[in-house]
Structures are given as C-alpha cells and as structure tokens.
Amino acid sequence: MLHIVNKSPFQSTTLDSCLATARPDGSILLIEDAVYAATRGSAAAARLEQALGKFKIYVLTPDLEARGIAGSVIDGVRLVDYAGFVDLVAEHKGCQSWL
Amino acid sequence: MLHIVNKSPFQSTTLDSCLATARPDGSILLIEDAVYAATRGSAAAARLEQALGKFKIYVLTPDLEARGIAGSVIDGVRLVDYAGFVDLVAEHKGCQSWL
Amino acid sequence: MSEGTIKKFMYVNRKAPYGTIYALESLEVVLIAAAFDQDVSLVFMDDGVYQLRKGHQTKGIEVKNFQPTYRALEDYDITRLYVEREALQARGLTADDLCVPVEVLERAEIGRLMEQQDVVFSF
Amino acid sequence: MSEGTIKKFMYVNRKAPYGTIYALESLEVVLIAAAFDQDVSLVFMDDGVYQLRKGHQTKGIEVKNFQPTYRALEDYDITRLYVEREALQARGLTADDLCVPVEVLERAEIGRLMEQQDVVFSF
Amino acid sequence: MKFAILVNEGPYTHQAADSAYLFCRAALAKGHEIVRVFFYHDGVNNATRLTEPPQDDRHIVNRWSRLAEEHGVDLVVCVAAALRRGIREENLASGFRISGLGQLIEAGIQADRTVTFGD
Amino acid sequence: MKFAILVNEGPYTHQAADSAYLFCRAALAKGHEIVRVFFYHDGVNNATRLTEPPQDDRHIVNRWSRLAEEHGVDLVVCVAAALRRGIREENLASGFRISGLGQLIEAGIQADRTVTFGD
Numbered sequence: 001m002l003h004i005v006n007k008s009p010f011q012s013t014t015l016d017s018c019l020a021t022a023r024p025d026g027s028i029l030l031i032e033d034a035v036y037a038a039t040r041g042s043a044a045a046a047r048l049e050q051a052l053g054k055f056k057i058y059v060l061t062p063d064l065e066a067r068g069i070a071g072s073v074i075d076g077v078r079l080v081d082y083a084g085f086v087d088l089v090a091e092h093k094g095c096q097s098w099l
Numbered sequence: 100m101l102h103i104v105n106k107s108p109f110q111s112t113t114l115d116s117c118l119a120t121a122r123p124d125g126s127i128l129l130i131e132d133a134v135y136a137a138t139r140g141s142a143a144a145a146r147l148e149q150a151l152g153k154f155k156i157y158v159l160t161p162d163l164e165a166r167g168i169a170g171s172v173i174d175g176v177r178l179v180d181y182a183g184f185v186d187l188v189a190e191h192k193g194c195q196s197w198l
Numbered sequence: 199m200s201e202g203t204i205k206k207f208m209y210v211n212r213k214a215p216y217g218t219i220y221a222l223e224s225l226e227v228v229l230i231a232a233a234f235d236q237d238v239s240l241v242f243m244d245d246g247v248y249q250l251r252k253g254h255q256t257k258g259i260e261v262k263n264f265q266p267t268y269r270a271l272e273d274y275d276i277t278r279l280y281v282e283r284e285a286l287q288a289r290g291l292t293a294d295d296l297c298v299p300v301e302v303l304e305r306a307e308i309g310r311l312m313e314q315q316d317v318v319f320s321f
Numbered sequence: 322m323s324e325g326t327i328k329k330f331m332y333v334n335r336k337a338p339y340g341t342i343y344a345l346e347s348l349e350v351v352l353i354a355a356a357f358d359q360d361v362s363l364v365f366m367d368d369g370v371y372q373l374r375k376g377h378q379t380k381g382i383e384v385k386n387f388q389p390t391y392r393a394l395e396d397y398d399i400t401r402l403y404v405e406r407e408a409l410q411a412r413g414l415t416a417d418d419l420c421v422p423v424e425v426l427e428r429a430e431i432g433r434l435m436e437q438q439d440v441v442f443s444f
Numbered sequence: 445m446k447f448a449i450l451v452n453e454g455p456y457t458h459q460a461a462d463s464a465y466l467f468c469r470a471a472l473a474k475g476h477e478i479v480r481v482f483f484y485h486d487g488v489n490n491a492t493r494l495t496e497p498p499q500d501d502r503h504i505v506n507r508w509s510r511l512a513e514e515h516g517v518d519l520v521v522c523v524a525a526a527l528r529r530g531i532r533e534e535n536l537a538s539g540f541r542i543s544g545l546g547q548l549i550e551a552g553i554q555a556d557r558t559v560t561f562g563d
Numbered sequence: 564m565k566f567a568i569l570v571n572e573g574p575y576t577h578q579a580a581d582s583a584y585l586f587c588r589a590a591l592a593k594g595h596e597i598v599r600v601f602f603y604h605d606g607v608n609n610a611t612r613l614t615e616p617p618q619d620d621r622h623i624v625n626r627w628s629r630l631a632e633e634h635g636v637d638l639v640v641c642v643a644a645a646l647r648r649g650i651r652e653e654n655l656a657s658g659f660r661i662s663g664l665g666q667l668i669e670a671g672i673q674a675d676r677t678v679t680f681g682d
Contacts, residue, residue, distance in 0.1 A: 041413025062381025140290025161258025492649030530611030
C-alpha cells in the first residue's frame, strides 16, 4: 500500500508513526514539508536511510525544489513529479495519508 | 517570562523546543492538547518531572477536565483556571506562545 | 454504481479531541457511513486513543462533549473498534480507561489490517 | 498612545515555508512593523531556519516564491536576524546555506533575548 | 482509473489544497477520471467566491471552478462542515455544490482510489 | 492592565478561538481592558456572519460580536489575510471591522501584554 506523509520530521512524530506501522515492502511518499526527511546530513537522515532497507521511499520533486533542497536527497530515495504521484496511487491497491 | 504551549508532546516537538529555550525560573503554561504532557505514567512524564526542577509549570484545569485527565496530574504541576491564566500573563513581563 | 458493492472502509483517528475538530468531524463521517452497508472499522492510534479516554467534562471550555457518541456507535452496528497497544502504553493508559469496549492490537497488526482495506480515511 | 513609545518587538519563526502560510504572513507583519519605528528583531528557530534555505524554486507547486523578500528586509532597516545554531546543525545546514546574512546564536542565547522583549509574536 | 479526492484544509493556509489540485490536474492529464472532489473540515473554505488573493498569487478557488468547468469534475462541499464555517449558497463559487457526507462515502465506493489531502 | 489578543486560527477547527475568547472574558471579569482582538491568518474566519453551527454547539462568531457589543472590545480583521480567505464587508459579522496589519503593531505598542492564540 502507499503511505503518504506531509509533515516535517523535526516538528511532528507523524513520519515515525508511519514507519512503525507500514508493512515491509510498502511504499512511502514524502510530500509538502515531509520532503525535509529525505535530505542528507540532517538528524533525520539515519532514520530514513534505515527505512530504505524496508520500504520503497519516494519524494515529490516539486516540493523539494520549492524548498531549495532538490540537490540534497539521500541516495536510494526515488524522485517523482505529480504524474509519478498519480502513477504511484494507481499502482498500489490503496493509500493512507498520515495527516 | 511566561511560555504558553498548546501541542500534545506525543504529536509535536514544540514542548521540547520550549523547554530547551526557556530560561531557568521561567514559567510554562500548558493549555489545549499540551495538557497531556502533565499526566502521570505517560512516556512524557519523566521529561516534565525533570523540567519541574527548573521551571514553574502550570496547567489549565478546564482543558484537563475536558480531556478526562484532571485526576492524573503530576505532583508539583500547578493548576490554574482561566482567571489564573489571566493572572499569570499579568504577573509576567512578557509571554511567548509556542505555536 | 454503488448498488450492491461492499467495500472495506477504515477510519483512522490519530488526533486528540477538543484541541482540533478532527475527532468530532471524523465521528460525523462514521455515523453517515453506517447507513451505507459497507464493511466499517475504526482505528484509534497515537493521540487518537485520547478520544476514548473516559470522563470528558467539557463545561469549562464551553464545547459540546461528544464522547457519548462513541457509546452510540454500537446502535449503528459499528462494533469493530481497534486501539493501538503501543499508543495506550506510551500514555499510561489501559483498555479500562476507555469509554467503550475495544479490541487492543499491536501497531504492526493495525498495519496489516490497513493493507486489507479498500478505502482508508485518516483524521 | 503610541507616539514616541519604542518597544522591543521580536518575531519568532518556527515553521517551514510553503507547507503552511505562516512564514509568508509573518513576513507581511514584519514589513508593516518596519514603518512603526520600533525595535525589531527576527528569530528563526526549529523548522523556521528552512525559510532562509537558499534556492527556493516554486514553479512546480505554482506558489509565489517569497524568498526575495527576506533579502529586501535590509531596505526596511530590519537587520537583526538571529538563527538558532542547534536548528541549523540538526538539519545539516550552515549559515552559508542561507539567503541572507544572519547572526547565529545558541538556543539559550535566543532564550535570553526573548526575555528582554516587550512583545513576542510567534509564527 | 477513477479517483476520489478528499480535501481537508482551506486554501492558502495549508499546502493541502494546492497539492490536491495539482494531483487532480496530473491525473486528468493522464486520462484518469476524477469522480468527485469532496471538501471537508476547513476544506470547505476552498469554495468561497469572495476570495481575492494578491495579483501575483494563484487564485485557488477559481482554479477549482475551472476544473469543474473544463473537465466536469464534481466539486462537493460538506453541508455540515460548511454551515459551521460560514459557507452557504450565497457565497459559493461556481462549479461547487453543497451536499451531505453521504457523497463522500459514495465517492469512496465508486472510485478505484481515494486520496486524502490535509494537515 | 491593558491586553491585546492575537487570534490566528478559525472557529471550530482549532481550539485557539475558544481559548482566546475564554481568556478575554476572564480578563474583562477581572477588570482588565482588552484594547483589541486582532484576527490574522485563518483567524479572520472568526468574522463571518454566515456561520451556523449545530443548535447544541456554541456560536463562536456571535460570542465575539457580543463581546464587542457589551464590552466595547475592538475586533479587527486583517484585510490582506481576509481577502485571501473570502472575508469582506458583505459577509462580516457585527462588531468586527476590517483594517490593516498596522492595527496589530499599534495594539502591541499600546497594550501592557500581548497574548497569541493559534495552532
């Protein structure tokens, strides 16, 4: 299933909730302020790198670019645009937005 | 100075930010969903008990009662109603709401 | 069309009551959903478990106490209420502190249930 | 009345840009405040430091890029911009990553400055 | 494929309304169908015709109206949430209609995928 | 003592508007003065006269209007934030007025204490 997270990992515990609940081989898409979780060198990076061993992790490029961090994405995180976001929703049986 | 916090410590890092910034002898008032931080036996209790050694900590009774936790407040946390909230603001030179 | 289709709907409640309106308005969706003869389950995770914490007394904040509505869910044939064990523990709560009978599940088990849904609404 | 009174106003920015409007609307307050001849300082803490992260390119989300406004603050004689050191470190950033010159302060030092204010607006 | 979209936050304040709109546009561009966009919680504020953003900013409400006009997308505002927040026929923007929560459940039943955007 | 109040969130959605109102009432009851309540961000939505909550719920907008009527409290809605969100003279509730952000700074200067309620 596709899990969608939109909160900064520094401000909210939502990403942690998602990571602790999602089933192995699930997919996680980071949008809006959650894209900060996908950046290198931050205190949240280790958590995400570990999660990459368990989930497919995607991040929405337009949200990265808006925040000036498109060049800082952790290796292994997959970039998608809005068309790719639509494809992800279509490819997975269901989706859950962690609001 | 009076620091006002209104977010649940389980959902948000706001209380941590406040505790890490407030000066010793400052006052902290927990309102709205932040009142959960003042309850006994939770994973956030140790943090608050430690903070009691450094700050005066107040909690808004009507918000505790609304959430059914008025009987679970950590020893040393001071209860205030809205009139007490007004007094706290008047008694301190300034206040900062950690939104 | 919807005639005859039965889908699995899960309502995930992750927010504390009163601080925001999500808990109340989520409950309003669930009550309407009951009329549609779908397969409905409710999940209370993270701060959502506080919605069921017994003893809400809202007079002091002049807001309507909607906790009785949780007890009415049974009358709407909504009986599958799942509560996250880890969320209760982190908050120093047990199922006895809750206003309705629930099934307490590990977080991982909730993750499995979530996978089986057709539609997940999260509040 | 306000004639002649000079108060210390601090604007505390703790939220990331674009995910919510607080950063933009906070900036709108600051620009107006500049006309009042008060003692103004801006603080960027927690996710607020991301507001100053260089290189916002907002075309893809079709939202106005308001980062140039931070560079215009100097023209409004708003020159005291304080950034929390711990927030930068936690995010893997340094002052060189920011779009304007700032003074980097320890969190505790920001706490001390906060105590000296007459009015603190927090966004 | 048929999509239903739930929008839970108002325009401008949270990015949710923007994300939902851009998702809808991308889905339509790929030939998918949007069976309904349902506005709930503060999402109902997307439907006010009285919005007037600064000249250099996007017009979130008009964007939705255009989506309804050009692609026939059904924009439904929850009546209970709308009354609480002061959205009624008299300030409703074109292309939106006010109806009950049943329309959300129905959309969930009809659509192949339901995606929520909120805070 | 003179208080200025800043309200940053809309009615019903966040408790902020309730907390701000109850604080104002308690301050007035203690003989303090509220020099101004300023509504910013989604707080401007407190000022719509079109709100109609369920019968058994509090009417947040009318409560503010009564505060203005009975205690002469100055309720000011930020014009820029209001235009973005569809609040104008035509849907403005009684007791509120629309004005600029300068009114917030001025209130901060005049008041002994400024208290913010938000999300």
